[in-house]
Structure formats: C-alpha cells, structure tokens
Amino acid sequence: MKRKAVVLLLGSEEGAGFQPLLGRPLSAYALEAACGIDPEAVLVLAGAGPAVRDGWESLIKGFETKTPVFLFAGEGRKGGRRAGVFPALVTARAVLEKYPDRDILAVPAGLPLLRSQTLKALLRVHASKGCALTFLSGGGEAGLTGILALRSADVFPLLRGISPARGAAGFGVLALRLTKAGKRVGFYECPDPEDVVPVENGEDFGRAAGLLRGRKNRALARKGVFFLDPASAWVDWAAAIGPRTVVYPSVVIEGPSRVGADSRIYPHVHIMNSQLGARVKVLSSTVMEDTVLEDDVQVGPFSRFRPKTRVCSGAKVGNFVEMKNTVFGPRSKAQHLSYLGDSQVEEDVNVGAGTITCNYDGVAKNRTHIGAGAFIGSGTELVAPVKVGRGAYVAAGSTITKDVAAGALAIARACQVEKPGWVLERVRELKKKNKG
Amino acid sequence: MKRKAVVLLLGSEEGAGFQPLLGRPLSAYALEAACGIDPEAVLVLAGAGPAVRDGWESLIKGFETKTPVFLFAGEGRKGGRRAGVFPALVTARAVLEKYPDRDILAVPAGLPLLRSQTLKALLRVHASKGCALTFLSGGGEAGLTGILALRSADVFPLLRGISPARGAAGFGVLALRLTKAGKRVGFYECPDPEDVVPVENGEDFGRAAGLLRGRKNRALARKGVFFLDPASAWVDWAAAIGPRTVVYPSVVIEGPSRVGADSRIYPHVHIMNSQLGARVKVLSSTVMEDTVLEDDVQVGPFSRFRPKTRVCSGAKVGNFVEMKNTVFGPRSKAQHLSYLGDSQVEEDVNVGAGTITCNYDGVAKNRTHIGAGAFIGSGTELVAPVKVGRGAYVAAGSTITKDVAAGALAIARACQVEKPGWVLERVRELKKKNKG
C-alpha cells in the first residue's frame, strides 16, 4: 500500500515570492507541483512578516485544488534558499508531528519550474530504497536543491537538540545521527535540472519566465494552436486558446483570457482579461481589456477596447476606433477614427469615420443609444444623453444634441460658401505684407 | 559520367504538409531541395485523398523550377514518416520503373529544413561506395531520416513479394536480399542534423519556423540588410530587402514584399504583400497591405494602408491616418488623424488633421479628387463624390458637399458665438439642483 505524503512548502521571507511570473505569483507554481502529487495535505510555512502571510493567504484562497492547504507562520527561512531549509524543518516540526508516520516532502516555494513528476519520482526512490531521508540533488553546480523527502518517524526523534542556527550544516549532523542509528540517507539526482532552477533575483526571474513561456506555448501547440513564432508570443499562464487558431509574432495575451477556435491574432496585439469567440480576427496592433468579442467578429488594426465592452457576432471595428462600456450590436460596423463610450449600438448600424460620442459634459457621464440599421455620417458628434432612432440617418459633419426619430434624417451643419479666387488674393496680400 | 538522379518526393497523408512555414507551404521546402540537385525529374507521390492532391497541384503550379515535376496519387504514407517510406516505394515502383538504371532518391516532404547540399552529398557517397541502397541517418536519437538513395536496377527486382504492410521492416528484408545478392547497403550520417528536423506537429512547427527564420535573416544580413535584432524580426520566405536597409526589432514582413535599399523599418511594423522603394522610412507601428510606397516616402507611426494604395515619391503620411484604394501624389502630406478612401490626391497637397473622405453614403462607394497644391483645413469632411480644384483652400471644420473651384476658398461652418460668464451660471445652476 502506498503511503500518502505530506508536503511542507517553504515560503521565502521576502515579497518576491508573489511577483508575477507569466502572470501568476511565483510561489503558485511550486504549490501546484505540490498539490499535483495528491498529498494528504500541503502545509505552507510562511515567514513571520504580516505582508508575506497576507500574500500567502490570498494566493491559497484563489488557488483551486482538492488538496487541503494549510498556512502557518513561523520563523521563516532566513539565510537563503538552501540554508533555510533546516531551520524551517525545525520550526515546522510541531505541526508536522500531527502527521505521524508519513513521508514528508520539504519543497522551497521559490522553484517555479518544479513539476509534480519530479516530486513523485523522488518519493518513489525514497520509498523503494527504504531511506529515512533523501535529498534531491540538482546535478552539477546547483548541488542540493533544498527539496528533500523524510520519514517523520525516523527523522523527528533525531532532530532534538540540533540548533536551527546551524543552517544547512544541521543536515550534516542529522545525517550522521541517522546513519549511526542504522537508517539510510540517500540522494536522488533530479532527472531534468530545469525543474530546480531557483528564482531569487531579477535575472533568475527573466530566465524562469522564458522557460515557463516555452512550456506554455509548447502545451498550446500540442493542442493545435498555430504559432508563427513561439519565441515571441507571450501567453499568460491562465490563458486558453482554441485549436487551429493562428498566433502571429509579438502577441501578448494576459490574464485568464480565452480565445476561441479558428481565430487569428495578428502581430503586436495586446489582449488583457478578455473573451474571444470562434473565427475572430484581431488585426495588428489592437489593444483590449475586459472585453468580449463574440464569434465571427473582426477588429483592428489599431482598435482599442476598454473595459465592459461587448462586440457582438459578425460586427466589424476598424482602425483608430475606441470603445468603452459599450455594446456594439451584431453586424454593426465602426471602421475608422471613432470613439464610442457608454453606448448601446443595436444591430446593422453603420458608424461613419470620425464619429464621437460626447459622453462627458464636464460633470457626468451620459449614454448614447443608436437604433438598429441607423447610419451615422462621418465626422459626427453625438452629444449624450442622446438617442438615434432605428433606421435614422445622420448627415456627415453634424453635431447631434437632440434625439433623432426613427427613419428621419438629422442634419446640423452650415451651408457651403465659396469665395472664388480667394487663394490668389491671399497670396498677393501676403506678398504686400512682406514688402511693406 | 555522372548519372542523373530521379527524386521520389513522399507527401504525407494529412493536410499539414501545406501549412505555411515562414509564409510558404511546408512541403515546398523539400521540393526546392529536391529540384536543387538538378535531377532528371521529381515525382511527387501525393496521398490518395483529393484535398491533399489538390494541395500538391496548386503548390507545383506555383513553383518555379527547370526540373520537370510530376504528381501521381497512390497509396500514401500511412503510419508515420519513417514507417511510410517502404510502402510508398512499393507503390511508386511502377512509375519509377519508367526511369531504368537510375539513382532514385526517396525524400519525405515533411522535412522543411533539408538542403540540396545534403542530398548531393548522399548521392556522392552512394555512388562512390558503389552501394545499391544508402540510408541517410540523422545521428543520435533521430535515427533514420526516411531519406535514402537506391540504384533502381539493383533494388526493384528484389522488392518483389515484400508486403508494403510490413512498413519500415520491409527495408530489413530488402537489405538482407541485397546483401545475399552481393550488393552493398550503406549508411551516410547527415553532416548537419538540422537538415532532417522532422515537422509532424505544432511543436515541431514552431521549432522549424524558428530555424528557417534564422536562415532567412542571416541570408539577408549577408547581403547587407542591417537587423537591430535578428531574433525578433520575422521576414517571409518570399520577401526581399535591399542593402543598407535597417530593420528594427519586432518587425513582421509577410508575403512577396519588396523593400528597397537604404530604407528604415521601425519597430512593430507589419507589412503584407507590399512594394517599398528606396530611402523609405516606415515609422513604428505601421500596418500596410497590398500597398506601394515609392522612393523617399515617409509613413507612420500608426499609419494604416489598405489594398490598392500608392503613396508617391516624397510624400508623407503620419499618425492615425488610413488610406484605401487611393493614389496619394508626390510630396503631398497627410500627417494626422485622417481617412482617405477611394481618392485621387495630386501632388503637393496638404491634407489637414482630421480630414475624412465620406466615401460611403450607405449605398455606394464614391470617389474624391483633390487637385495639385490644394490645402484641406483640419476637421474637414469631404462628402464624395466631390472634387477640390487645384490650389483651392478648404477652411478648417467644413463639411464639403459640392465641388470647389481651383484657387477658391470653400467654407462651411457656423459663426462663433460667445456667452460670457456662462460657466459660472452653470455651476450655480448645478449647485441649486443638488440642493433642491
């Protein structure tokens, strides 16, 4: 019968453990690897500081797993990643003794590339060799990784009296005691050194970010996403992309965004926390945040969607168009140089170039409503609050301050006047001036 | 006398063989390598499915080479890249026997990094060692590559009776028969393992795309193109760039685009199927498709050119300007926030900020014509169809619905009215309202 293990996850003393790595707090990766071995529990030893404890609390709260995860504060792991493991073990002993006769796996949280399979392999070797204590070694220059497996019944009685202040050297004393007591101490070489790349400074961070990005993009590629250049696409850990979707170079997709199947994301696009349907085209250099693009929508290039925007099925939004807090109806079009804010646009509307909803009067934000099938001529200002009725037509260059009835033409512009020969006269005047 | 070889190109059963890799169908690379050895013919064995056959037909049609390329359908290569070579050989035998006493080179089409020099080297070794059958091995874990050379006179008589269903094992039987018959079977280690990187899934694809991109950019660099960051520039296989042209990071150039000499392509630019002259500056974040930029043109940042646009010599187009189906004359300028669609703009025209051609009236697209030397004031709508005469002047903020005569001033705006103290009154009213 397989014994169930308990994981002791060792948080670092500094706040760096919560910096985002591919959009996810650094420490969440090791927590995921820990939960992935299906342990009896994960015990997180946060440092003593309240900021770090708060960080862990919020991380654990937002983390989905079947594994019970408990947080306890205590003397953290001062003195660096490896040096801190022994003192942490001493600190955690009281808590760990509630799980007698188990395999305990100690895992520093600052190893974001760690995978469950590596922990499982360590446990297998630990059990099959009948060791009391097994260190995971990182090979080559990395040496010991700070990860270890131990039999609580064998190890805890022998911990007594070894001062945590000895740091990593404490393990030396412990190993000696174990050997004297006829127990085995083993080493297991990590099969893939990438797993134990530590992240302790900005430089490590960049390297780990690159490795995690590669993993994410390869996983998506295996599921049928087509990257023109996987090396320059940046896809958040939490983002999902459907099969047969094409991702061009230099695309950035942040947050738990969703992109449907058979879509195309062109170069230099930046997507944040947005939901895109199937067969969506996002042309180059488009930026969106908290936005929904339904199926068969085409946007960009140079479109900008601010939060609470929904572009409905079959609609088209073009260059230099901004939308904010707007529902843009099915098959409607706004192709050029426009700003639609706080608006409700129904289906089959044509919004001409240079259309601006004047949603702010210096005091409050007001809403604009455009009925189905309406045609808004170019260069139009819609001074909100205002409604344009279904099928109405607004002439180009109008400033609309009153509601327009359904099917009506609204026009608000001056007549065109011509002054023949004016340019010649003006040139003459300018010449005179220069002579005078 | 050197014997001329015949290449048997083995297409895969799936459509993946036509996915674009650096803008070119995957299988075209192996076809190019095959033609590059100047063979007597290339015989393409497409799979049995009509979609794959159609794919090959169109690929071969668009492929420029002096080598005769023939397509024949048959039992394709089920069972994966390597396993499928033997059955394919059996299938192709009837066709290949029309070329008696030749060296036959079997080449799987799914090897986009293959180079002619490798095939030539294989043939040389095959001939110099007097082998009947020579396998190209990929070294290390890759093992056999699926590429082989054979003497038809030696091999075909001994193929008889070996079932294609044996897959790769068929070669074992064949090799045994050849050896028994006193013939030699050889192995040639591929000098550069990169050549035989197979591409069978999305992950392979990304890797191969990266390698091909590196080759393309290095080839351009050798011809004098200056890449600030070759690792992030993505240049289509079919694109050409002139000497001394500087390419900034994160530039994407697609299709058979041409960029002349001494030009500068700034960061985050996306060029599709366009022709750029010499001394052209494309400032950052500019997007163009099916567009011609003549010599000494400057565009961007944030310009967007849609199909059928020509920007003539010395012209300048600036930020947030869109052009579509437009000829923009020599030395003319449109620097800010404008949309010119279906337009003919002559030379030396100044198009002010916020100029919009209202080319669509809800029913049809109409044309705008602006004569040489005209000045279009800012915030102007030109309601097409409309003509502005040579040297005419349109006042800022006008909506132009009628033609403007040459040299005339056209103006269409309301008089400015001032309400002194209005803001104070309004504030008072708002305060009252809030109290009331």
Next chain:
Amino acid sequence: MKRKAVVLLLGSEEGAGFQPLLGRPLSAYALEAACGIDPEAVLVLAGAGPAVRDGWESLIKGFETKTPVFLFAGEGRKGGRRAGVFPALVTARAVLEKYPDRDILAVPAGLPLLRSQTLKALLRVHASKGCALTFLSGGGEAGLTGILALRSADVFPLLRGISPARGAAGFGVLALRLTKAGKRVGFYECPDPEDVVPVENGEDFGRAAGLLRGRKNRALARKGVFFLDPASAWVDWAAAIGPRTVVYPSVVIEGPSRVGADSRIYPHVHIMNSQLGARVKVLSSTVMEDTVLEDDVQVGPFSRFRPKTRVCSGAKVGNFVEMKNTVFGPRSKAQHLSYLGDSQVEEDVNVGAGTITCNYDGVAKNRTHIGAGAFIGSGTELVAPVKVGRGAYVAAGSTITKDVAAGALAIARACQVEKPGWVLERVRELKKKNKG
C-alpha cells in the same frame, strides 16, 4: 609596483566600425574596455581614409573617460582583423616608442563584447609569467584573437626589418627572434570566448547585438528592473531604467532615455531619447521622441509624442492622441483622437475627443493657448493663433477662430434640423431610379 600599460586600439579600414550596436558605435565598446583597465593612454590607430578618421574623432569627442585618448592615422589594418595586427604594430611603433618600458596592449576595435576584466587578466598573466609577448587566444576555432600584450623594451628592438607585408606571419618571425634572444612568448586562453566574438559582417552584427542586449538587460534586472520577457525587450546601451519598473515584452527604448522608478512600460512601446519620471504608465503601442513625461503621468495606448513635448505631473493622454512642441499641464487630460501641436495647455484642462489644433495655415505655424480648468468639447477645431481663457467651455463640434474669454461658453455650430421619414423617401427614390 604595477606598471601602467598603454593600449593600442586598432580601428578597421572600413566604416563598419561606427555602425550602431545597441545604439552605440561598434568601436566604442572596445574603447570602453580599453579605458576600463585604467591605462596611461589609449592610442587609436585609425585607417588612412578621412571618413574613418572623422568617425573616430567624433567618437572620441563624445566619449567620457579619464584616460587620455589620442588618435593617429596611418597605414591601417588591411587584410582582415587578425592579419592586420602585425602591420599595425609596425605602423604604430614610432608613436609607441614615446612610451618606453611599458606594457603595450594591442586591441582590435572590432571586438564589441570585450570586457576590461579580460584585458586585465591578460596583463596579469603577461607580467606574472615574465613574458615579452603574450597572445590572447580565443579557444577552439577562433584561434588567436588579435589581442596581445608586449613589453616595448623587449619587442621593439626586434621588430626591425620584418616587413609589415608579411601580415600575421610577421609574428612568427618576431616570436622566433624573441625566443632566440632568451625572451618568453606566452599564450593566454580567453576565459570567456564570448569576449572575443569578432564583428565583421551583418551576420556577426546580429549575433553581437543579441549578446550585448542580454548583458544590458541582465544588468538592469540586477538593479531591480522587472522584465516580463528579457529576450524581447530592446534597451539602448545608454538608456537607464529605475528600480521596480516593469518592462513588458517587445518594448524598444532608444538613445539616452531615462525611465524612473515604479513605472510600467507596456508591450510594443517605442521610446526615443525621452525622459520619464517615477510612477509613469506608458500603455501599449505608444511612440515618443524627445519627450518629457513627468511623475505620475499616464499615456497610451496609441499615443504619439513628437519632439519638444512635456506632459506634466498627473496628466493623462490617451489613444490616438498626438502632441508636438506642446506643454500639457498638470492633471490635464486628452484621452481620445486629438492633435495638439505648438500648444500651451495649463493645468486641469479637459480636452475632448477629436480636438484638433489647426497650427498650420499653409504658410506659418501658430500657437494655441488653453487656460487652466478649461473644457474643450469633442470634435472641436482650434484655429491658431488662438487663446481659450481659464475655466472657459467650448461646445462640442465648434470651430474656434477667435479667442474665448475666461469663464465663457464659446459655440460655433449649426442648429440641428430633422427631416422626418427622409430615409423611407430616399429608399423609394432609389427604387424608382433602379426601375426607371
């Protein structure tokens, strides 16, 4: 007592030595490495051509160092990097003999990855082994690097009579003579081969650019800059970024730009020669040149700043907004689709969407002044020269040609007219037309 060394920096004959690499002339890197060992002097041997000499003159003029740097022209280094070192030494002898009894370090300028520590190590070995001549070897295929240390007293007397035309072979003769004279000739293997990557063609250039970029970004990361993707951020050699600032993927920062602490630079941003304060947010796809953004400013996405622009503390500039030669006051906002050129905008101003300063009348550029607290309605043209008074209000859709008094409302637009049922009539007419 440590002897002070003299560096002979060997410029190449071609202009490629001044091509920018990470924004800095290629040869400046080796010059910096040379000055970094704190030598008595650096003697630059430029080629005979005036263009190359001019290039060096300007490079040295702009180079900050305590080390005396002297330029002298002479027979340059024809025949390639390594071959040219011996002839250059012969050429330079007359000048070098002014520094008797010194260690001379010969350094080809075309080694941009060279670091001072490598030169120091070479000198240490040279001295400790008591050599007359020590070559720095680059290991493996690179062989000799062209870098060497020599004792002038030992070497110069033996140079006599060896023809510079012998190229690199001249060193063979020299070494033989030294050995015969009882002097030692040594070799020192360069500890990091990256240091001696030569840059002689476009391909080398790209590779060196990548390595230097990695160095720059790692150095910034060590100082607390947070790169989401260090592999795609391009930061000029001369640029500085403050701690805790986050740099997103595909950012390009050129020239001696400064970014303060706690700022965020989003993806696809291009910054040229600009100064950014602390807590600045530059949203995606923003372009700026010669611009100052004070503390707590937010700009972008899709903002474009042209030279001589200052955005004051707390101001916000949004999408599709261009500024040129403009001071934009504290806490003022211009969030959408606007062009402000040659403008002075005071504090707390709200510039509505689609506001355009008409700063060019076809003849001259004119200025716009907007007083504190003013509100400019959307779709407004401000025809310069023009002043809007403090706290004034300009109604949406107005073309403002005259100054507006403080606190006044200015309005310049036509009344809105409605033609009920017009759309239906129009459809009928169109139908008739089609029938007729």
